[in-house]
Structure formats: C-alpha cells, structure tokens
Amino acid sequence: MVITSLDNKEVKYLVKLNTKKFRDSEHKFLIDGEHLVEEAYKKGILDKIIVVDDNYSFNCDKLIVTKEIMKKISLLDTPPNIMGVCKMMDEKLVGNKYLILDRIQDPGNLGTIIRSAVAFNVDTIIMSNDTVDLYNSKVLRATQGMIFSINYYKGDLVKIINDLKDKNIPIYTTNVNNGKNIKEIDDTSCYALIMGNEGSGVRDEIANLADTNIYIPMSNSCESLNVAVATSILLYEMSDK
Amino acid sequence: MVITSLDNKEVKYLVKLNTKKFRDSEHKFLIDGEHLVEEAYKKGILDKIIVVDDNYSFNCDKLIVTKEIMKKISLLDTPPNIMGVCKMMDEKLVGNKYLILDRIQDPGNLGTIIRSAVAFNVDTIIMSNDTVDLYNSKVLRATQGMIFSINYYKGDLVKIINDLKDKNIPIYTTNVNNGKNIKEIDDTSCYALIMGNEGSGVRDEIANLADTNIYIPMSNSCESLNVAVATSILLYEMSDK
Structure with a gap:
C-alpha cells in the first residue's frame, strides 16, 4: 500500500524526526539515500526503509510513499x-x-x-553537549557514510578529559602563540586531541587541561x-608515527 | 542622506551584483562585513562602502542606507x-x-x-571556467578575508597546464590506486597540483597531463x-620541503 496522505500518523512521526528533541526522545534518526542506508544496514542499526519505488531488498520494515x-x-x-x-x-x-x-557549530x-x-584511525570522537547534533541531516551527509565507522561519546569535557588523564593519555590542543610544531611530536600511538569552536576556539577551562600545545606551521599571511x-x-x- | 527606497537606482544596481552575470559585466563584486572591507581597502580595490551607521572612515565613496x-x-x-x-x-x-x-562546485x-x-604559500590558483564563481558571497565568506592574498587565473586547463609543462613545472594530481605516497615527494620548491570536482574528481583529459600521481595514506575504512x-x-x- 502506498501512503499518499500527509496526515498519515507514521508520516507525521517521520517528519518530527527532523527535530533534535524528538530524535533524542525516540532514540532514532533519519538518513537520506542508498549509500547511507546500505552502511546503516551493514552496521545493524537500520529499523525501517521509506521508499518511493518498491525495488529495494533490505531485510527490515518498509514504508512505500509518494514523491x-x-x-x-x-x-x-x-x-x-x-x-x-x-x-x-x-x-x-x-x-x-x-x-x-568543544562546541563545533557548523554541521558541514x-x-x-x-x-x-x-x-x-581515530577510535572515539568525544563531543561537548553543545556541539551540533551528530544526527543532523547535514552532518550525516557531510560524513559521506563514514558516520557508522567510528565511536562517539558526548558529555562534560572537563570530567572526560580528567578521566583520560588518569589513564595516562597525553592531551593535546592547538595554540598558535605558545605551542610545539606538530612535526616535532614523535610518539602518537596514544593521544587525545582537543579542537574548538569555529569562532572562539577551545574554552580556556578545557584548553588548560592539555599537556601539550601544538601548531601547524603556516604562512604569516x-x-x-x-x-x-x-x-x-x-x-x-x-596517524602516521 | 540616508537612502530608504528599494526603488532607488543605486540600490537596484547593488542588488544585481548578487548575480554572476552582472558582476562579470560590471567587473565588480560585493563583500560583507568590516573584516573583508578592511582587507579590500588595504589591497586598493575598494570602490565604495554601504553603511547603516555613518561611523566608518574609509577613503572612498559612501552610501548610507536603512537596515x-x-x-x-x-x-x-x-x-x-x-x-x-x-x-x-x-x-x-x-x-x-x-x-x-577542475570544476569545484561547492562555494564553501x-x-x-x-x-x-x-x-x-601557493602563488596562483588556476580555475576551470566551470568552477564555482570566485566572487560568490559564500566563497568570499569561507575565505575569511584570505581572498585578497593570492593570485587567480581562470581559463582552459589543458592549454594552461601545457604552458606550465613548457616551463618545466612538475604537474601532480591525486590517484588512490596508482600513485606515490605524498610523503615521498622530496622537491616541492616548484609544483602545480591539480584537484577535481567533489563527485567526479579530475577529468581524464586533465589528469592525463600530470607527471606524477600522488595519494594521502589513510585507513581502508x-x-x-x-x-x-x-x-x-x-x-x-x-609547503614544507
């Protein structure tokens, strides 16, 4: 049966998944296009597909809708x-x-x-609670399907970084004025790198937890x-050393 | 005098500068915000400012308008x-x-x-004629004011690359399957690097002109x-060698 009405209860539910609040309460999110659907299926997290033509064969619930x-x-x-x-x-x-x-805002x-x-080869991406939502449609697209190939953790950065320090993970952040050239870091078998907001960078209270400041050598211009x-x-x- | 009418001839002219066609015919473009205006002024290409409050002192024509x-x-x-x-x-x-x-499409x-x-430290950016317009508002913003600190050239890439080859400039492009690790390139005092469209990469006829294919080592995932x-x-x- 092809669903044709915008008043359909399930359609209304799906449209609501475009808001972060509803995604969080339902613990579900939407993805667009065959590539992302295939990747989610391989990962075992695909609940249902929504299709215009009934010519896909994923082993899960299916909803057929109009364009x-x-x-x-x-x-x-x-x-x-x-x-x-x-x-x-x-x-x-x-x-x-x-x-x-720390507070990345742009989904792209x-x-x-x-x-x-x-x-x-990063193992886990840790995000402050006010980082843009991982399940935002633009974030998902910009990952080009890589969203399912890494681990995530969200929470209070001060607490998390202190826990990593207790495990002897060296903590790095960037500082153009008072840092070490990234090319001079020798042992990178184990690290945590802190990066910050587009306009204002890493908050001081977070940056102060770093063991080493690093910078990328570049033109003064x-x-x-x-x-x-x-x-x-x-x-x-x-990744290289 | 504060201009308040959308029918004002000059306002209409400025609005039209948001289209590539009109920018090209007038050989002019618009920039947003103090940072870009300052950079353009330093570069000597600022023709006129448009302001809401009359509290800027650039030595050029000025148009005061409403919000x-x-x-x-x-x-x-x-x-x-x-x-x-x-x-x-x-x-x-x-x-x-x-x-x-070669045909970069996304302004960001x-x-x-x-x-x-x-x-x-690139000296000149060369763009195919169908690359997104340099003077597109989103391009200008994403450069963060760096738009004025480099040289540009637009034209037929086959002809331009052949001219560079005649001057013994080594030509590089990327190829994941059949390339040399970028870390193995020793002499980079002089080079031309070809990069291509977001979806389809560099066109074959352009890529075939490269002397060396290179790749960035990364995870198979x-x-x-x-x-x-x-x-x-x-x-x-x-930039580094």
Missing part, C-alpha cells in the same frame, strides 16, 4: 528514492586515539571532521585554517 | 553594518607554486581551499576525504 510525501520527510532539495530510520548508536569511549570537540564541519577521523582542515591535518600527522 | 535596504543587498541572514563594492582583481599567472581546480569548499592555499581537506593536506605537505 510528495518523501519531499515532506527529507530535508534535501531533491528528495531521494530511499530513506532509512535508524536506531541511534550506543555511546562508547574506547581505544587509544581520541578526538575531543562536524561531518567533514568525522570523515577525516575515520581516515586517520594567514591567521588560521578552517577548523575541519586544521583538525584533518593534525590527525593526518598523528 | 531594510541592507537586508535587501546582502545575502546574509543577519545583514552586516557595512558592505563594500570592490573592483575585480586582475588575473595573474605567476610564481612557482600553482593549485589547479572553494573558499576553504583559498584560505589553505594562502596558509601554505575511508574511501576518500572532503576535497578541501585533501587539498589542504597536500598543500601542507608540499
């Missing part, structure tokens, strides 16, 4: 032929390599950072790099 | 207190370090790439990086 309904559910300008409803991933704080994000930046963190670029270059350098 | 008019001229959600009208920069193909962009990516190119991130990591590695 108009799909347009209402998806936030994309051009709605996809398939969407998915996923269970939120469990939070885990594991491994030897941590990326800590967070998604790009996640993609790079997977590329450069340029004050700073985009935060996703800076994070990626640092993770690239730290 | 409503500013909102009409600027593409920002929150219109700035000051905008500028600038003369387009002259195109120049100079130096030893070139970044060649182009702006971020420009910012990184300044940071890592990740197929590729965001193009602004990949470009920045390569420029970072090549």
Whole structure:
C-alpha cells in the first residue's frame, strides 16, 4: 500500500524526526539515500526503509510513499528514492586515539571532521553537549557514510578529559602563540586531541587541561585554517608515527 | 542622506551584483562585513562602502542606507553594518607554486581551499571556467578575508597546464590506486597540483597531463576525504620541503 496522505500518523512521526528533541526522545534518526542506508544496514542499526519505488531488498520494515510525501520527510532539495530510520548508536569511549570537540557549530564541519577521523584511525570522537547534533541531516551527509565507522561519546569535557588523564593519555590542543610544531611530536600511538569552536576556539577551562600545545606551521599571511582542515591535518600527522 | 527606497537606482544596481552575470559585466563584486572591507581597502580595490551607521572612515565613496535596504543587498541572514563594492582583481599567472581546480562546485569548499592555499604559500590558483564563481558571497565568506592574498587565473586547463609543462613545472594530481605516497615527494620548491570536482574528481583529459600521481595514506575504512581537506593536506605537505 502506498501512503499518499500527509496526515498519515507514521508520516507525521517521520517528519518530527527532523527535530533534535524528538530524535533524542525516540532514540532514532533519519538518513537520506542508498549509500547511507546500505552502511546503516551493514552496521545493524537500520529499523525501517521509506521508499518511493518498491525495488529495494533490505531485510527490515518498509514504508512505500509518494514523491510528495518523501519531499515532506527529507530535508534535501531533491528528495531521494530511499530513506532509512535508524536506531541511534550506543555511546562508547574506547581505544587509544581520541578526538575531543568543544562546541563545533557548523554541521558541514562536524561531518567533514568525522570523515577525516575515520581516515586517520581515530577510535572515539568525544563531543561537548553543545556541539551540533551528530544526527543532523547535514552532518550525516557531510560524513559521506563514514558516520557508522567510528565511536562517539558526548558529555562534560572537563570530567572526560580528567578521566583520560588518569589513564595516562597525553592531551593535546592547538595554540598558535605558545605551542610545539606538530612535526616535532614523535610518539602518537596514544593521544587525545582537543579542537574548538569555529569562532572562539577551545574554552580556556578545557584548553588548560592539555599537556601539550601544538601548531601547524603556516604562512604569516594567514591567521588560521578552517577548523575541519586544521583538525584533518593534525590527525593526518598523528596517524602516521 | 540616508537612502530608504528599494526603488532607488543605486540600490537596484547593488542588488544585481548578487548575480554572476552582472558582476562579470560590471567587473565588480560585493563583500560583507568590516573584516573583508578592511582587507579590500588595504589591497586598493575598494570602490565604495554601504553603511547603516555613518561611523566608518574609509577613503572612498559612501552610501548610507536603512537596515531594510541592507537586508535587501546582502545575502546574509543577519545583514552586516557595512558592505563594500570592490573592483575585480586582475588575473595573474605567476610564481612557482600553482593549485589547479577542475570544476569545484561547492562555494564553501572553494573558499576553504583559498584560505589553505594562502596558509601554505601557493602563488596562483588556476580555475576551470566551470568552477564555482570566485566572487560568490559564500566563497568570499569561507575565505575569511584570505581572498585578497593570492593570485587567480581562470581559463582552459589543458592549454594552461601545457604552458606550465613548457616551463618545466612538475604537474601532480591525486590517484588512490596508482600513485606515490605524498610523503615521498622530496622537491616541492616548484609544483602545480591539480584537484577535481567533489563527485567526479579530475577529468581524464586533465589528469592525463600530470607527471606524477600522488595519494594521502589513510585507513581502508575511508574511501576518500572532503576535497578541501585533501587539498589542504597536500598543500601542507608540499609547503614544507
């Protein structure tokens, strides 16, 4: 049966999943397009698919809708032929390599950072409670499917960083004026790197917990790099040694 | 005199500068906010300022408008207190370090790439004719004022690359399957790096002109990086030797 009415109860439920509050209360989120749906399916968190044409064979619940309904559910300008409803991933704080994000606000930046963190072998991404929502549609798209390939943890950064320090994880953050060239860091088998907000950087109370300040050598003509670029270059350098 | 009417001839002219076609025919473009205006002024390309309050002292023509008019001229959600009208920069193909962009489409990516190119000492950015417009408002913002600190050249990439080859500039592009690790490139005093479109990469006819294919070492879990991130990591590695 193809659902054609915007008043349908299930359609209304799906549209509401576009708000963070409802996602959090339901512990579910939406994804757009075949690539993300396939990745979620492999990960075992795909609950249901929403399709315009019934030509997909995922072993899960299915909802067939009109293009108009799909347009209402998806936030994309051009709605996809398939969407998915996923269970939120469990939070885990594991491994030897941590990326800590203090109030990243731009969804494109967070998604790009996640993609790079997977590329450069980060184990867990730790986010302050006021970082942009991981399950925001723009974040999910910018990860290019990498969202499911890494662990996440959200919480009070001061407490989490102190716990990592107790486990002897060296804590790094960036400081252009008073830091060590990233190329001079030798042992990066185990680290936690703190990166901060696009405009204001890492809060002082968080930055003060770092053991070592580092910087990326660059031209004097340029004050700073985009935060996703800076994070990626640092993770690239730290993945390698 | 404060201009209050949207029908004012000059206001209509400024609004039209938000289209690429009109910018190209007038050889002028708009910038938002004090930081960009200051940078354009230093560079000597600031023609006129548009302000809500008359408390700026740039030595150039000035137009005082209401907040409503500013909102009409600027593409920002929150219109700035000051905008500028600038003369387009002259195109120049100079130096030893070139970044060649084949059909980059996302304005945020182009702006971020420009910012990184300044940071890592690129002399000239060369763009295919179908690359997103340099003077697009989102590009300008993403450069964070770095737009004025580098040279630009736009044209037919095949012809330009062949000219660079005649000058013995080594040409690089990326190839994950058949390339050399970027860390193994020794002499980067002189280079041209070709980067391509977000979805489809560099066109074959352009990529075939490269002398050396390079890649960024990364985890097998990740197929590729965001193009602004990949470009920045390569420029970072090549700036250093």
